[in-house]
Amino acid sequence: GEDVEQSLFLSVREGDSSVINCTYTDSSSTYLYWYKQEPGAGLQLLTYIFSNMDMKQDQRLTVLLNKKDKHLSLRIADTQTGDSAIYFCAEAYSGGYQKVTFGIGTKLQVIP
Amino acid sequence: AAGVIQSPRHLIKEKRETATLKCYPIPRHDTVYWYQQGPGQDPQFLISFYEKMQSDKGSIPDRFSAQQFSDYHSELNMSSLELGDSALYFCASSWTATNYGYTFGSGTRLTVV
Numbered sequence: 467g468e469d470v471e472q473s474l475f476l477s478v479r480e481g482d483s484s485v486i487n488c489t490y491t492d493s494s495s496t497y498l499y500w501y502k503q504e505p506g507a508g509l510q511l512l513t514y515i516f517s518n519m520d521m522k523q524d525q526r527l528t529v530l531l532n533k534k535d536k537h538l539s540l541r542i543a544d545t546q547t548g549d550s551a552i553y554f555c556a557e558a559y560s561g562g563y564q565k566v567t568f569g570i571g572t573k574l575q576v577i578p
Numbered sequence: 579a580a581g582v583i584q585s586p587r588h589l590i591k592e593k594r595e596t597a598t599l600k601c602y603p604i605p606r607h608d609t610v611y612w613y614q615q616g617p618g619q620d621p622q623f624l625i626s627f628y629e630k631m632q633s634d635k636g637s638i639p640d641r642f643s644a645q646q647f648s649d650y651h652s653e654l655n656m657s658s659l660e661l662g663d664s665a666l667y668f669c670a671s672s673w674t675a676t677n678y679g680y681t682f683g684s685g686t687r688l689t690v691v
Contacts, residue, residue, distance in 0.1 A: 499679050506687075508668060509621065511679040554620060565611060565634050566680060568620040 470569035472555050477575045484542040486572045488555030491536065495557035498531060499566065500540045503552045512540070512553075542574075550576045580604055582683035584669050590689045591659050599654040599686045603671030609633065610652040611680060612644060613668040621668060627652060628674065659690045 470490045478484045490498070496517045501509040515522045515529045515538070522529045528541040542549055555569040583602040591597050603610050609628045613621035623636035627646035638644075641659075646652040656663060666687050670680035 497679075501679075501682075508684040509670075509680075509682040511681070514679050565623045565626055565636065567623070570620045 469567050470555055470557055472569040472572045475573050477577060478545050479577050480545060480547055482545055484545045484574055486540045486553050488538040488569055489536055490557045492557065494559055497558045498538050499556040501554040501556060545576050547576045547578055550574055582669055582671050582681050584683035584686050586686060588687045590691060592691055593659055593661065595659050597656045597659060597688060599667050601652045601669030601683060603650055604681055607671035607673050609672050609674050610646055611670045612654050615666040615668060661690050664688060664690045
């Protein structure tokens with residue numbers, strides 16, 4: 467996670483919006499992802515954004531990318547208790563068989 | 579839809595024993611990746627295979643080896659197990675024609691006692 471940084475913890479009330487932030491160091495990263503991991507479970511791809519995009523919206527999820535500042539954020543609208551999980555930001559380079567580098571993950575706690 | 583299948587789900591081994599983890603990628607996916615996730619840690623890349631050839635190598639100990647077989651399933655072999663090897667081991671697969679992220683398996687939880 468040294469190339470991708472995230473805050474460790476976020477607590478929000480049910481119904482509020484959550485914003486999870488991430489910074490990455492490699493400007494050649496072409497693909498940026500958000501993964502969700504529930505306790506004891508695998509990693510679930512939530513959404514992704516290409517580096518030539520500024521924003522992507524998918525239902526309750528909005529991804530914002532500031533390429534100049536190498537800052538990525540995930541906004542979850544109307545956060546539900548089922549959104550409680552660890553959210554990993556990840557980056558990858560373009561090309562085939564590339565590996566993905568993960569951040570340390572942000573634990574989102576949703577308070578009923 | 580078919581997902582990435584990993585077996586076993588849980589494995590308990592003693593120190594210095596050997597463990598073999600298996601991964602069955604999504605059909606038509608040509609790349610397999612192995613990750614290790616320690617308690618409270620982010621997933622760390624171990625090794626990957628593209629079309630049955632090793633394509634990239636991360637922080638994989640020399641005690642570990644892996645291969646991808648003709649049917650595209652992959653096995654991670656871990657020998658001389660240490661307590662510090664206790665972790666969740668994820669396999670993921672992707673189709674290199676796209677970069678829309680990997681699909682991860684549910685993981686194998688290895689406990690070394």
